[in-house]
Amino acid sequence: MNVGIMGCSGYAGRQLLNILVMHKKVSLKALSSNTYAGKEAKNIFKLSQYTGQLVIDSDVEFLNKATLCDVIFLALPHKTSMANTRKLLKLNSRLRIIDLSADYRFKDSMVYEKWYDCIHQDKENLDNSCYGLTEMNREKLSDTKIVGNPGCYPTSVLLGLLPILSFENLDLNSIIVDSKSGYTGAGVKPESYKMLAEGIDNVYPYGGTEHRHVGEIENTIEKITQTKAFIQFIPNLIPVKRGIITNIYINMKVKMTYSEVLSQYRTYYAKEKFVIVHDEIPKLSWSVGTNNCHIGLLVDERTNRIIVTTTIDNLIKGASGQAVQNMNVMFGFDEDEGLKYINQNI
Amino acid sequence: MNVGIMGCSGYAGRQLLNILVMHKKVSLKALSSNTYAGKEAKNIFKLSQYTGQLVIDSDVEFLNKATLCDVIFLALPHKTSMANTRKLLKLNSRLRIIDLSADYRFKDSMVYEKWYDCIHQDKENLDNSCYGLTEMNREKLSDTKIVGNPGCYPTSVLLGLLPILSFENLDLNSIIVDSKSGYTGAGVKPESYKMLAEGIDNVYPYGGTEHRHVGEIENTIEKITQTKAFIQFIPNLIPVKRGIITNIYINMKVKMTYSEVLSQYRTYYAKEKFVIVHDEIPKLSWSVGTNNCHIGLLVDERTNRIIVTTTIDNLIKGASGQAVQNMNVMFGFDEDEGLKYINQNI
Amino acid sequence: MNVGIMGCSGYAGRQLLNILVMHKKVSLKALSSNTYAGKEAKNIFKLSQYTGQLVIDSDVEFLNKATLCDVIFLALPHKTSMANTRKLLKLNSRLRIIDLSADYRFKDSMVYEKWYDCIHQDKENLDNSCYGLTEMNREKLSDTKIVGNPGCYPTSVLLGLLPILSFENLDLNSIIVDSKSGYTGAGVKPESYKMLAEGIDNVYPYGGTEHRHVGEIENTIEKITQTKAFIQFIPNLIPVKRGIITNIYINMKVKMTYSEVLSQYRTYYAKEKFVIVHDEIPKLSWSVGTNNCHIGLLVDERTNRIIVTTTIDNLIKGASGQAVQNMNVMFGFDEDEGLKYINQNI
C-alpha cells in the first residue's frame, strides 16, 4: 500500500516516519516538509536502517503526489489540514486521510469553530470523518474516509474514562483531570519557555481554565453519555522529553469497591492490545517509546472517589502510533503491525 | 544564641546547616550524625565559606551538649524525635526544640498514633508544643517550648488554603490536591525507585489514598474550620531535585469572581515576607533555593471551582527554612534573618 | 533456535529480553533472576507485546535447562560468569555461550587476573573464546564456542579507533579518551551516588587512572598493532539514562587532512550496518535506543591531532544489542535480525 506523510519535520511527523519505515504493509511514496525540502529523508532523520532514498518535498510539491497514494497522513499544524484535505481529495477521490491535527476531531463544525476560533474550511467532508480514538470507534473506522486523530491529552483522559462513562453512578460534573506532559508535546518551534535552561528544574501548569483539549474531551463524553458535562482539565509541563501521565478524579454517587471498578476496567479492555489495566499505579516510563496505554486505579472509600491514572507516549499512542493503529484498522491489517516493535520500555 | 542540630546528614539537616552558618544571630555549638561522627563539618558538607571547625558528634554524644544550647533543631526520622526531645528537655529545661519530624505536629496524640501507627512517647510535652506553620501560628510560636515543624506537602497545601478556609462558600469535602515533588523529598536512603536511571524519564503518583500527610492537612483544616473534612491528596514524584508544586481544586457553593478571590489572597498575605500572591500561575523554579511560597489562582466560571497553584522549595519553606523562620519568631529576630540571602531563583 | 538468558534483572538483561522477544529466529526457553524467581516474565518486565508465558527461574534452577538451549546469554556480574560457563558446557557440550561480563574478554588469563584481581576459574575454555567486538572479529565469531562480549566503554572507544589503528602515523601513546556515560551504565544496585537527587544536576569523572576498561582497550589495541600502548581513559557520569559519547584525542606524527582521515573511516565501515560515519559531529541521542554507533571527526591542523567522537547506546551496541549481533553472526542469521526494529531515535 502506498503511503504519504505531509509534514514530517515536527515531532509527530518524525515519529510517524520512524514507525512507517518498519511497517510491513506500507510503501512510503512521498514525504513533505518545507524546512527540509530537497534533502534526503534517510540523512535528515538519521533513519539508519531505512534503505529507501526518498527525497523530501515541499508541501506544494507533495500535493502532486496524491495520485500515487492510498492513504496520506497529515502531520500539519491545526487549521492547515482542512484546506489540504479538500485539495487532496479533489486530486484523488479514492484517497483516505489520517489527520493528526484537530481539524476533523469534531463532527459539528460549530464546536470546532468555538474552541479553535476560526472558520472550518471543509465542512462538507466532516460527514465523512470519524474521531480516531481506536478503542472507542474501531467499527466506524473501517470505512471512514477521513480520520480525525485524537489529541494526546484527550487520548490519555478518554482511555481512562471509557470503561465507566456509562455508569449512572458517576457525577460527570465532578471530573477533574491533572495531566503532566513532556516537552515534545509543546512542538518543535523554539520558544523561550521550551528551552532546557528554563524547563529542566521546573514544572508549570498552563492553559488556564479553557485549554482547547477541554472541548475535545467534553465533546466525546457528550457523544457517549448524551449528557453535557463540564470537565476540569489542567495540563502541566514537566521536565521529560516524552510521555503524558494523567490523574483523573471522579466522584461516585454510590459507593463501589476497588475490585468492582477494577473488574469493570479489565472487562472493558480485555481484548485490547494497547491498553493494559494493572492492579498497581503505572509509571510514566512504562509507556515511553510504546503505543501502550497503562491504567491503574484507586478507589477512596473515605471520599467516595475513583482516581484513575493513565500513561501514554504523547507521540505514539497520543499521535503517530494511534494514527498507524487507525490505518491498520481502516485497511484490515493486524492492528499491531508496525507498532509491536516499539517496545523498549526498560 | 547557641544552637545545635541533631541529625545533619539528611537533606533537611544539610540544608539547615547551610542556612544557619549564614545566620547573624546564631552560634553553632553542636551537630550530630551517626554517619559522619568524628568528621569535620566543613569538609563533609563542603561549607567553603564557613570558618568554624565544628566536629560532628554521634547522636548519643550530642545529647551531652544540650546544656550548651538555647535551641536545638531535630532533623531526625519520624518516631525518633519524641524520645530525644524528652531526654533533651530533662537535661536542660530552658531548652527550646524545633522538630522537623512529624512527632509534634498533632496536639492530639491519638491522631498522631493513628496516622503513624505507633505509641507517642512524649505525650506530656505535646501541651507545650505548637504546629509550626509560621503564617498560621505566628502568635503562638513566640512562647512555645516545642515546635512541630510542618511537613513539606502540608506546607504547600495549607498556605494555598489559609486565606479562604474561613469562607462559608467552600465545599470542604470537594478539596482535591495534586502535588508534584522533587526527589530530595524522598530522603537520602538509597532505594531502587530513587535512582536516576529509574526516575529521570519518569513520573509516578504514589502513597495510595491515605498518605500520612492527609492526616496533617485534615487535622489543620479542622482546627481552623471546626469542621471534619475529607481531603483527596495525591503526591507525584517528578524528575527534579528540589521543590513542590501543588494544584488545589475546590468547589464553591456560590460563584465568586477571579478578582474577588485574588483580592482575598492578597489581603491575607499582604504583610508576609515569604508568601507572594501573583496574578499569574507560578512556576516551580521561582521557589527553588528560596524560602518563598508563590501562589497563583484560577477561578473557573464554567465549573464553579477555584484552582490554587502553590510552589515551595521542599527543603527550605517545606522544612529547614520554615524551621529557621520559626526560630526567628520564637526569639524575636527579624523573621527573614538567615533566609533573605537564599534568593538565587534565576 | 532455543535460547536462554541467565540474569535478566539487570539493565543489560532486561534490554536483551526486550530484543529477543522480537527476534524472528529465536524461541525463548529459559530466563533466570534470583530477584524475580517464580514470577512471570511478561508482568515483571512489562512485555506488553510478548505472548509467551515464561516463568523466571532462580540461577540454580536455570542450570537444569541448559539441555534445552542452543545458545545461552549470561548477563551476570563480572567474576560469576566463568564458573557458570564451565558448568553449562559440562551439562551440554554443544551449547554456545555469549557472556556479557568481562570473564572471557581476555585470551590471556593473566591479563584478566591483573585487571580484575582474581583467579580465572575456567582457563581451559579461554582457548575456545573470542572477543565479541563484531566489526573486528566477525570472521572468528562464526565458529567460536564462547563470546566475550565487549564492555560498553571499550566498544565506544575501539569502534572509534579501528579504522586508523593500522596507521604508522599515529602516536599510540598519545591517545586520550574522555567518555561520558548515562546511569544505566552504573547498574541496578541502589547506591548513594546513583540517586536522582545526587546526580540530576551533577557530572563526575570517576575511576581514577586505572579503570578496568583501560585493560580491555589496551589489550585490543595491542592485538591489532602488535604494540604495547598506554591509553589515558577518563569516564564521566552525566545525568542521562542511556548512552555513551566518547571523545578520542590522538596525535599524528605527520599531517593528514580531514578528508583523508574521513575517507579512511568511510572505507573501513562502508559495509557495516551498525556503524555510520558522518561529516558532522554526532549527538548522543542519535544512538539512544538503537544498535548504531555514530562517528564524527575533527582534524586539527594547528595541533596535528585527530579527534574522534563516537556515540552508542550503552545497553544496546554497548551490551545486549552487540550480543544479539554476535549471535546472528554465529548462527548465520541476518546480522540485523532483531536489531533493525529498535530505531526510535527522534
Added chain:
Amino acid sequence: MNVGIMGCSGYAGRQLLNILVMHKKVSLKALSSNTYAGKEAKNIFKLSQYTGQLVIDSDVEFLNKATLCDVIFLALPHKTSMANTRKLLKLNSRLRIIDLSADYRFKDSMVYEKWYDCIHQDKENLDNSCYGLTEMNREKLSDTKIVGNPGCYPTSVLLGLLPILSFENLDLNSIIVDSKSGYTGAGVKPESYKMLAEGIDNVYPYGGTEHRHVGEIENTIEKITQTKAFIQFIPNLIPVKRGIITNIYINMKVKMTYSEVLSQYRTYYAKEKFVIVHDEIPKLSWSVGTNNCHIGLLVDERTNRIIVTTTIDNLIKGASGQAVQNMNVMFGFDEDEGLKYINQNI
C-alpha cells in the same frame, strides 16, 4: 557606592542582579534591558527580598544615568560592549567598567580581531583595561579602569592551570581540555538545539577545533609563560542548567608524584577564598550556586600525565560572581562581600 547594570535580561545579567541586591556596599541605581524596558525589576526578576523599586531602562536611556554611577557592569553581547564603554567613559570619566563580554579580554586588539572577526572600536581604552581573572591579576585590578571579565570556559581552564604553568616540566603543546557545560552557558535566545526536548537526553561536543575560547586560553598562557602554545579545547553541552566541569590533560617531561603536584596546587591557592583544592575529584554540583572553583587532581604514572578536574558555576565564578569579586578588589571591599551568601550546594 552607586552601581548600574547594562543588559540584565540575559542569564549573566540576571545572576548579577541577584548578587548585587544582597551586596552590603552597593546601591543599585540603574538597570537596562531592551526586552523589559519600563517594567519594575522586582516583578520581572522575582526579586522577592528586594525592597527597591527600580524601573528597567532601555539601553539608550541607561546611558544617561552614567553620571549617577561609580561602576557599571556590562552584561551585553560580545562586540557591543566596546562602543558602549567608549560612550560611558566620555559621559563620566571617573566611571569604572566591568565588562562581561569578550571585548576587553585581549590587550592586543589584533588578537581580539582575529578570534572575533571584527574591528575593535575602542582601541585607546584597551591600555586602561585588565583581564579579570581575579586570582591571576588581583594586584593590577585595584587600579584598573576597565575589567575584561573572563569567559566561563577559560575561567575553568585557567584556574586549573595557573599553579603549574610556570613548571618547566610541562609540555605546553600537549594540553587537551574536555569541558562540559550546562545550557545557561548557551544564552537566553531561543534556538532549536537549546530546547529541552532536544537536549534532555543528549550530549554534544561543539565548536570544532577553533572555539573562540581557545584564543582567550592561549593568550593568557602565553602572557604567563612567554611561550606560544597550541591548546586543544573541546566544549560539550550536557543536560544541566548550570555549571562547567573541565578535565585538563597535560604531559610532563619528567615524572612527578601525585603529592608533589597536589602540594603545588595547595600552596598556590592557600590564601584564596574561592578556589579549593581537594584530595579527591570534585563533582559539578559542589560549585553550582556558588562562586567556588573546586579542583581535584590525578597523576598517572603509567602515562606521565597530570589530569586536573575543575568545577565552577558558569554564571557565578564563570561570569557575574567573578565580576563582583573583581569589583570588590577594585574598590577595596572584602573580596567575598555579596558572594559569601550564595553557598547552597546541597
